[in-house]
Amino acid sequence: MHHSFNILTTTTPSESPEPPLKHEDNRMRILICPSGFKESLDTHVVADCIEEGVRRIVPDAVIKKVPLFDGGEGFAKALITSTGGTLRDITITGPVNQPVASQYGLLGDNGPKTAVIDMAAAAGLRLVPKDLRDPTVTTTYGVGELLFAALEEGVERILVGCGDSGTSDGGAGMLQALGARLLDKHGHELPLAQGGKSLSTLADIDRTHLHPRLREVEIEVACNFKNVLCGPKGVARVYGPQKGATPAQVEMLAAALDTYGLIVSRKLGQTVSSLPGSGASGGLGAGLLLLGAKLRPRYEAITEYFGINDDLFRDNHHLVFTAEGKIDAQTTQGKIPAEIAVRAKKHGLPVIALAGTVGDDANANYGAGIDAYTSIMQGPMTLEDAMEAAERLLRDSAETAMRMVMLGKSLNADIHTTASAPVPVPVPAPAAAAAAGAGMTKTKAYKKVFPSLSMFTFVCVSFLWLAALYTSHDPSCISLK
Template sequence: MRILICPDKFAGTLSAPEVAAAVADGWRDTAPDTEVVQRPLADGGPGFVEVLATALDGHRVPVDTVDPLGRKVAGEVLIRDDDGVPTGYLESAQACGLHLLAPDERDPRAATSYGLGVLMLTAVEAGARRLVIGLGGSAVNDGGAGMLTALGAVPLDSTGVALPYGGAALTAVAALDGAPRLRGVDLVAATDVDNPLLGLHGAANVYGPQKGASREDILLLDSALERFAGVLERDLPTCPAGLAGLPGAGAAGGLGAAILALGGRCESGIGLVTRLIGLDAALDATDLVITGEGSFDQQSLRGKVVAGVAGAARDRGVPCVVVAGRVSTGRREAAAAGVTEAHSLVEHYGGEDRDGVVQAMARPAEGLRAIAARLATQWRL
């Protein structure tokens, strides 16, 4: 029997490679003769670089950068040769991630994407001619203004003074000073978010609340991004017309818009990862797929990693099992998406009472190993 283990991260507890390793260990405890293939996944959000670095040749370049509040934080860039093109893989979450802030620190009015610009410059200095930037899980809503500042294009107010960091300051933006120091590199935003920059489906309205924005903040930030988009179209020769309405412009608090304005393009994050790690070939050669994520819920069925894996397994007639921290998706909906069965750490540790949830967060690897051992017994039969 051959099984393929290809989970996303369990946010706040385990990375995707750690999840895959725990499931593989549990399966082998019961069925050591099984051929087990691990292909941890990411969709552009936190863990994007780690997943690629685990699966691909290349070298990891450590980077000292800053978090959304300007504090020092460690990041890295993966540099590898892609068909003769030196390519740098990096992720916005390492510098702009919501997980870098305590709940009471979240404030998209002040949070900056400056640290992402530092990562990009490091990749360029390391010789990259293409940058693939994973977008997702951000704490910012500054439209990439901080990133552009780090690259050398500084937003100014009407008096010629550089703006403070954060999305709120963009209500006063009047111009960009300087040019981005990117040496003509090709830019790719890896994201599965297709939101525009503005409006009801835009960056501030859809993602602002989880970043700490009030209703008043959302209105302010949306207006600020509208003003900034106009400046980008006027002052950046590479910026396409109608920037604010382009699919993906609203990704990661408007970082998608900044990358598009620099002449970049958007690609599916999960599509890019699955192509690079050879997931299709692994799916073609397996008898059972195990995937998962921290919370298997309604959002999981709308273009996230689990939905993509389950759909691909269904198309091949291969059963797909989901393991998750918590499962709240109905069986009928899950089955329609290609999921054969789903198991949760919360249920493993006793259910939705406080102890079950606490244990699921405190002992995820142990729980995954036990669930996988049970699955091995069941599926071997």
């Protein structure tokens, strides 16, 4: 069986932005490219809310909305809708071994008969009740059942979206649903769909009885290439706590996936444990490799599937909005806002990110090209209240951000047209302190600390920086995930 692996090419912001496409219209042009808010707002709703907030301040703005999917929940439905395809309803085994209603789709284009599957539709975190969130026992068995159904329908190609998972079984349950036998050292078959902890006794994987059509079908996977199966940055340690694992369970899962990784590597004849994408969706990427799947960086794959190209960022926009449920250090690891920012910077576009909550080390996103980020929260509230009010909070946050942008634009015009003394420019506290230590004026500090930003963007950053600082340091502020 042929195995093909893609390696992500890292893109850095260009020092010489490419020229924008020309437009006769002088109205403000804004690009909105959000991800969804997990378990709260889908990406289309997020885009609509941002647009509504922006139009409160700039009613005549030319706005282009490009809602993006990270391969998680909603990916299949969006792709089916965009191609005029068909959804198939099916009952499968959910992540906690209970029947759940699910779907897969068939593309409506004229290419090879292609099925599209969200792993989250079978094993997503949303399907795991909060009181049962234990990634040592949740299973991807239902993902295998979706694949089995698509194979039985005679498809020639399968696209799998990885994201929003509630599992950490390395795709073991999926393999079992497709006919693989997981064996212990005595040759005894492991029980079906028992989750990641069962892999601690794994000694071999027998693929003899896998569905025969897997040899004929191309499987392509849109996944986060920054996620690896094992090691300090392995999927158990990075995502286990988010899925409900205790510290002890995290280490147990990590050890079990180490064992699994060694066996998968032996079967494929190459090291898989640190392969890009092997840890996607709780290690499902590694299991899919055993089926001959091709792993692709999700942004690259998704933009191809939805027909998005580089002209999106060359279309003479003045500003880009992006969004996701949580902005933190992990955002830089292949998530939609950072991917958007990197590409926007190639064309010199400022980027503002709105988030349900701001987490640890969120300032790492400045290096990815996000000029400013802020939480949509307006004060302490429960998670339930925040989710109920999410649309209003997002609209209000977009409005506030846009007010700051227009204020910055106004100040920028005043600075360039007034012949009197320079207008003082607000500098965030760390930058101001650094400037004072170096004996610089605030204006010089601005130029030194933020050399790539226009005065227009810098004023926006200054205000939004304060909002983000408040939110990220207020422990009582419980917000969206």
